[in-house]
Amino acid sequence: MITIPLSKLQSVAPRKPPGYFDACIAAGTVVGENLELTESAFAALRAQFSPPPLTSQIKSAAGAVVAECGAAMTGVPQIDANTKAARLTTCEGCEFFIAADRRCQKCGCWMEVKAGFRAATCPEGKWQVETTPTA
Numbered sequence: 001m002i003t004i005p006l007s008k009l010q011s012v013a014p015r016k017p018p019g020y021f022d023a024c025i026a027a028g029t030v031v032g033e034n035l036e037l038t039e040s041a042f043a044a045l046r047a048q049f050s051p052p053p054l055t056s057q058i059k060s061a062a063g064a065v066v067a068e069c070g071a072a073m074t075g076v077p078q079i080d081a082n083t084k085a086a087r088l089t090t091c092e093g094c095e096f097f098i099a100a101d102r103r104c105q106k107c108g109c110w111m112e113v114k115a116g117f118r119a120a121t122c123p124e125g126k127w128q129v130e131t132t133p134t135a
């Protein structure tokens with residue numbers, strides 16, 4: 001059994017995707033000022049609400065940078081402000097968006113940066129890569 005103070009859950013909730021606190025409460029049992037979770041429930045919550053492992057985040061970020069450089073070298077135009085804003089709007093309405101960090105829980109990327117990359121993609125397919133080269 002894993003015991004987590006409710007105050008700790010409340011303090012980290014803003015740095016998690018929407019629904020984190022309620023999902024934790026639903027997955028465990030409140031005992032006094034603590035939440036008790038089985039190890040399997042804790043693992044399931046971690047899988048659902050935590051960013052991917054650091055190695056995956058590094059791989060994802062490096063891939064995005066390499067793809068951006070490749071797109072630039074092949075003449076794909078930079079993302080315009082409207083496209084970036086539309087991507088961010090989509091992220092802001094997404095269940096995987098961590099508003100406090102403006103970060104994606106699926107890929108771990110900081111969306112203010114990634115949404116401006118012409119070769120970036122949403123890991124859930126909610127917005128697409130810009131691949132049109134200039135003439």
Ligand code: SF4
Nearest residue numbers: 091094104122124126
């Ligand atoms: S990149 Fe995709 S999955 Fe991640 S927060 Fe934005 S819309 Fe959601």
